[in-house]
Amino acid sequence: MGEFLRNSWYCAGWGADLSDKPIGIKIIGEDLVLFRTSDGSAVALAGRCPHRFAPLAQGKVIGDVIQCCYHGLQFDRNGACTLNPHGQGKIPPRAHTRSYPLVERNGALWVWMGDPAAAREDQIIDLYFCGGAEGWAGLTGYLKIKADYQLVIDNLLDLTHGTYLHPDTVGVDPEHSLGSSLVYDFKTEGTTVHSNYSFFNSPPTALFKPFFHSERGDIFAFMRWEPAGALILDISTTELGMAKGTGVQIPSAHFIVPETDNSCHYFFALYRNVELDDEEKTRAMGAIAAKAFVEEDEPVIHDCYEMMNGEDFFDLEPAILETDVAGIQARRILSKLIRAERRQIADADA
Amino acid sequence: MGEFLRNSWYCAGWGADLSDKPIGIKIIGEDLVLFRTSDGSAVALAGRCPHRFAPLAQGKVIGDVIQCCYHGLQFDRNGACTLNPHGQGKIPPRAHTRSYPLVERNGALWVWMGDPAAAREDQIIDLYFCGGAEGWAGLTGYLKIKADYQLVIDNLLDLTHGTYLHPDTVGVDPEHSLGSSLVYDFKTEGTTVHSNYSFFNSPPTALFKPFFHSERGDIFAFMRWEPAGALILDISTTELGMAKGTGVQIPSAHFIVPETDNSCHYFFALYRNVELDDEEKTRAMGAIAAKAFVEEDEPVIHDCYEMMNGEDFFDLEPAILETDVAGIQARRILSKLIRAERRQIADADA
Amino acid sequence: MGEFLRNSWYCAGWGADLSDKPIGIKIIGEDLVLFRTSDGSAVALAGRCPHRFAPLAQGKVIGDVIQCCYHGLQFDRNGACTLNPHGQGKIPPRAHTRSYPLVERNGALWVWMGDPAAAREDQIIDLYFCGGAEGWAGLTGYLKIKADYQLVIDNLLDLTHGTYLHPDTVGVDPEHSLGSSLVYDFKTEGTTVHSNYSFFNSPPTALFKPFFHSERGDIFAFMRWEPAGALILDISTTELGMAKGTGVQIPSAHFIVPETDNSCHYFFALYRNVELDDEEKTRAMGAIAAKAFVEEDEPVIHDCYEMMNGEDFFDLEPAILETDVAGIQARRILSKLIRAERRQIADADA
Numbered sequence A, B, C: 001m002g003e004f005l006r007n008s009w010y011c012a013g014w015g016a017d018l019s020d021k022p023i024g025i026k027i028i029g030e031d032l033v034l035f036r037t038s039d040g041s042a043v044a045l046a047g048r049c050p051h052r053f054a055p056l057a058q059g060k061v062i063g064d065v066i067q068c069c070y071h072g073l074q075f076d077r078n079g080a081c082t083l084n085p086h087g088q089g090k091i092p093p094r095a096h097t098r099s100y101p102l103v104e105r106n107g108a109l110w111v112w113m114g115d116p117a118a119a120r121e122d123q124i125i126d127l128y129f130c131g132g133a134e135g136w137a138g139l140t141g142y143l144k145i146k147a148d149y150q151l152v153i154d155n156l157l158d159l160t161h162g163t164y165l166h167p168d169t170v171g172v173d174p175e176h177s178l179g180s181s182l183v184y185d186f187k188t189e190g191t192t193v194h195s196n197y198s199f200f201n202s203p204p205t206a207l208f209k210p211f212f213h214s215e216r217g218d219i220f221a222f223m224r225w226e227p228a229g230a231l232i233l234d235i236s237t238t239e240l241g242m243a244k245g246t247g248v249q250i251p252s253a254h255f256i257v258p259e260t261d262n263s264c265h266y267f268f269a270l271y272r273n274v275e276l277d278d279e280e281k282t283r284a285m286g287a288i289a290a291k292a293f294v295e296e297d298e299p300v301i302h303d304c305y306e307m308m309n310g311e312d313f314f315d316l317e318p319a320i321l322e323t324d325v326a327g328i329q330a331r332r333i334l335s336k337l338i339r340a341e342r343r344q345i346a347d348a349d350a
């Protein structure tokens, strides 16, 4: 397994999808099990039973504990074994599994994969439009991408691919994305990278068309990345010449979570600030997202990964264009954070 | 390939399934071909043609020899090439394949994977109820398990999993498997491990129900393991308070044979001492076995193996319960035998 | 990836199958993209976009350039980037992909994988019957073989397997392939290996039967191999006692091209010198080729490869028969050429 940032909140799913039926998920190479206890609170434990290694995700939640499917040991929210149903019922000290800090906020579930003492909830990215927030309607979804997660971050921080890969869904058509009608603005603030695109005097994309009724508008697509893999795309189409923040907004969240070296989870949310009660249009948005992410992005990202043949990104000496600034910046920040973390762990061990 | 015990009889199949149509099987990483010659005797040869490596299992038995499918070389039961149909027909010394000692007994085929000089037929486990033995009726079967074979032995030596994994097939329901109605008895005799369970005053399991007509009985489930992977479960349900050995008996054989590091063969036999002529009930037993082994055991054992991520069992520091004594004991005996064998081979080489 | 001969012309496909729709192919472990420019000439470039590694085979040919599907960079036939559609449009020096020498001749496409300065077109094997040559009719085809390519060369240089593996398609039946009616002649000229079989007084094979109308004839099957993987089978069936070169000829080409260590491309062409306009008979020839190569050869060669367990051919100490001379000779020549090439590269580097 490669080196991942441990001290980071990783999205582990959407709260609405979690019940007392346990869900297994692998994050940065570690198996977790997620479930809700009887009081509705969400719990994340190491997913491997400490007895004979059965996946706890195959188990059953009974009140506040999860019971392993294999020999019936029970574990509480702290990972402590509370029942050995066999023999004298003695519980050996090793019958204990790890518990991960978990925060449920704005409809998303976040787990902290690093040192629990370092977990700070205020570092969780702000998901203002999700989880039933007033004035927004939309949907959440998931796909698995068979590629190193950094390739997905590259993809999202460089929206110029929309024109070529997504002409019928979320991309702007070529003649408008070129030349003077498009302004880029890349900037880094601390460990946050901004990749802002403004397309002036453009026809709306297929995603906006059902909501934006003029022939042309100004599109502001402001992408923000925070380590390790959280991105928010604040995108709006305004009437020509109007300020960003007016008009139709379709913000989206893109949480890219490493599963293994060669696969990642992609949790997405897509919301809008207009026609909130039109379920049909929500379904149409979902169909466009599915086409863009599943049919257009995923295969190309996977192909790129295959083409890399397991080699390091920078070792392959990629051509770096002006429009790659944000992606390269994010890679550098991430790599610096990971190195710092390793050093810290090495120092603590020494 | 990991380290396996070589000086051991491994079950290679059920005699009734073998004809003059050759069968390929991989055991402890080695390819074998099995077939019957014209006199009906079973033969085991190395499965790779010494010429250009075609699988002999794709070949054709002609009288007493097997003819390779690729260029037609023929080999006898000792692995000697008896015909080269090409050119002058010269047979080079390398045109020879290994022959493995094979014993057919009580309906099972046993091959000896080690030094032929060390093969002792009296070490083959006693399969008293199989192969047409008087007073028994039943069936044999096979499944492949995608996991290290030792996890399957663990599974079989710890029958407490029945309650959780097999409640509707071969397991006893929870309230009776707990507490004073259950007695365990684990013991080791030489290299044989016994794992004996007695459930007093229990309703019969689903497997016994068609044959045992009282509401409750005493269940004696005596499991015996002999290295490398042979297990016999001597199980009976008796009227309350009657001695073990009376009542309905449904003994079973479980031959767990390593194929590779991450897969094994599971040959099973399931017999009974009552209602011998009821074919319908034999089919029902088969259906229960299929459900228990294929649908319940296999997926969990495979999952456990996946969860281990290729790491060593003891390195993962499993929680060891009282009920794990037999499984742990078997692992220790096996590992000791393998080490001794390696030493012996190293000494012989030196 | 293993060691392959680089300074060699490898068949990369049939010209008739190439259009302006790009085709991706991996040769000796390297990804290539092939396409035709607007003037119809065929181009071979490294298949990985130097920007973010998308497969150029997913791109689109626009006039004389290929446009990457991901962010739209365009590359010309020399691999130079001619357009960056983003920002100021600057083209960084790394935005360049490798171009491979490509020759289209007699209907086949040949790429040179080594030092371009060493490419000599006169080294391309003569394919006199293909590409619309006067007096010939036939078909071309392709299959992928999941095995080391040298096993396929072995297969083709030792036609004795026809009797056992192809009795109903391209093989001669056993009683005629044995004994005095068959003459072998193996010889090596420079780096070319000849494996010539003459079957006197034989019934025609299934492939010849529709064209050769006598009960028996003389079959001359002359196979020629040139490194790395080009084979021509010059085969004819003549009236008894007539000279080779008279009668029905069904020459075939077999271009075996390593894809990876464990897979190869098999491009074949099968032509005849009679009944040129009978399309139905061309289809029948194609069906026989498909059965012989796809259903009979491929599975056995793949099985042989699996049986080798990743070990070296000679380390497995294969039995070597008289009829293996040609195959062994080809292996030795190839290995010598590869060693010489490595030395040359090492010397140049030193």
Ligand code: FES
Pocket (backbone or CB within 6 Å): A049, A050, A051, A052, A053, A054, A068, A069, A070, A071, A072, A073
């Ligand atoms: S593996 Fe979980 S209780 Fe045994």
Ligand code: FES
Pocket (backbone or CB within 6 Å): B049, B050, B051, B052, B053, B054, B068, B069, B070, B071, B072, B073
């Ligand atoms: S591979 Fe068996 S005869 Fe050639």
Ligand code: FES
Pocket (backbone or CB within 6 Å): C049, C050, C051, C052, C053, C054, C068, C069, C070, C071, C072, C073
């Ligand atoms: S990957 Fe080819 S243009 Fe970006």
